[in-house]
Amino acid sequence: MSDFLFYAFATGSVLGAIMMVTRRNPVSAVILLVGVFFSVSGMFLMLDAHYIAAINVILYGGAIMVLFLFVIMLLNQGHATWNDMRGPATTLLAGSAGVAFLAVLSHRIADGTTYAPTVDQAGQALRAQAQEMGIIGMVARPLFTDYAIVLQVTGVLLLAAMVGTIVLARKRGG
C-alpha cells in the first residue's frame, strides 16, 4: 500500500513538473505546479512530517500559487505564448545544466546505494520527536530557541524586500 502511494505521488510530482515546464499557457503551468506541491505534500505525509505537509499546501499551494495566478490573470490574462529562452547561448546553458543535474542524479542512483534505511531512520526520529513535543512543537521549539536570531534576521530581510518593492512601485506610479 505505502509502496503504491509512494509511486503514485512520485509519478505525480515528476510528471507534473515536466508538464509544467513544457506548457505554453502560464495558467496551465500554475495549476500543474499546484498539483506538484500536493504530490510532494503527500510524500511528506508518508514520512510522518505532517506539519511540513500542511504548511507546504497552505503556503505554496494556497497562498503563493494563488498570487502567481492572480498576477498572470492581471497582467496578460494567461494568453501570452512568448518564449523566455532568448538566443542559442541561453538555451545551451540551460540545457547543459539540466544534463549535468541528470548525470549526477543517475550516477547517485546507479552506484547501488539504497536510501530506504535512511528514510526509515529519519521517520523513526521524527515520530519520536512528535511523541515528545507534539507535531508543531518539534518544528517550533528549535525555530524559536536554537535558530531564534536567524529567524529574526530573515524577518528583517523580508521586510526590507517588501519596503523596497513598495518604494519601487510608488516611484513609477507617480
Added chain:
Amino acid sequence: MSGAPFVVATAIKAIGAFTVLLLAVMLATYAERRIAGFIQDRSGPNRVGPIGLLQVIADGLKNILKEETLPAQAIKPFFFLAPILAILPATVLIAVVPFGAPVPTPWGLTELIVADASIGFLYVLAIGSIGVYAVALGGWASGSKYSLLGGLRGSAQMISYEVALALSLVPLILLTGDVRVPEIVSMQQSFEGGAAYGTWFVLPLFVGLFFFFVAGLAETNRLPFDMPEAESELITGYHTEYSAMKFSMFMIGEFAHVITVGALVTVFFLGGWDIPFWTGDDIRVLDNGVVVGEPSILISLLTLAAFTVKTGLVVGVFMWIRWTLPRFRYDQLMDLGWKFLLEAVTVYILVIALAILALEGLGLPRGGWYAAALFTINLVVAGILIGLADRKAWIRGGNVSARLTRAAEGGE
C-alpha cells in the same frame, strides 16, 4: 480499533458525513430562501410539497435537465475544472470535525470523526485555501470580462482574509496548546485534573470568535463580502457564464462551505458537541486508550443533536447577516482586511499571550476564574476596537468618499 474494522468504520463515517453534508446543503438553500422571505416580509418558496420543502428537489431536477452551455471564448479544461474545485474542498473539510461523543460498538469505541488528523485545524487552513482556485479559474476560463473581474476580486479578497482567518486561530492554540480538533473540544468540557477549561472558548476568546467569523464570512464569499459575484456590478461575477449543473455545483460548494465554517465555529468556540451545564457527556479517549466517562449510544445521539443545533444556529446567523447588511465597496473591503483586521488580530494575539503569561504567573488554575479574567480582558479589547472602529478612525467609510466628492466639486 484497528485493521479491517477501522477501515470499514472510516468508510462508513466518510460516506455518512458526505451524505449528511449534502442533505444539509439542500436544507440550507431552502432555509436561506425562507429566512430571506421572512426578513423581507414575504413568503419565500411555499408551493411545492409541505411548506415548500420539495422546492429544493424541483430546483435540482430543473438544473439537471437544463442545457449545459459552453461559451465560445471559454478555455475548456479549466472551465470544467473550476466547479469541481468549488465543491471538493468544502466537502472534504468536514473530515476533521467531530460530530458527537464516542459511540460504543461491538468492535470497540468509535469516535464520531472521519479523520482525527494530527495536524488538526492546519488541515482546515490547507484545504480551505484551495477554494480560491475555483473562483479564480472559473472567472478566467469563462472568457468574459465580468467573470474575469469577479475572479480577480475573489482571489484578491480570499488571499487577504485567509491571513486573518489563520491568525484568528492563534489565540486558540495559545489556550489549548494543541491543534487536534477533538482535543480542542474536550478542553472546553469540565474534566478533572486541570487540563480542561470547563467553559466554551466563546467566553475567554470572544473577540477571536468575532475575527474568525468575519474572516469566515469573507472566505465563503457571503454578503457583506460577496464582491466576486456582486450582481449589481458584475452580473454574477465569476460564475456568470456557467449554466445548469455546473452553476449548481458552485452553489452547492458555497453552501457546503458555509455549513463547514458554521461547524468549525461550533467546534472551536461553542464547545463542539458539548451539552452545556451537564457533565454526563464529558467523554474522551486518552492517548493511551483509557476511556474517561461513560459512553452510551443515547449520549452520542444527544451530543449529535447538540452539535446540529449549534451549527444550525451559526449558519442561521450567516443568513441573517446576508439579508441584513449591505455589501461593502471593494476598497472598503480591502481596507478592512489589510488595515484593520490584520493589525487587530496581531495585537489581539499579543494581548492574549501576555494575559495567559500573567495568569500562569499568578498561578490561577484553569477553570471559571481563569476564563472570567480572560473574558474581562476581551471586554476591554472589544471596547477599544469597536470604540475606535466605529468612529471610522481605521475603516475609511462613506463619509470620506463624500468629503472627497465635495472637495472635488469645490465645495470645501
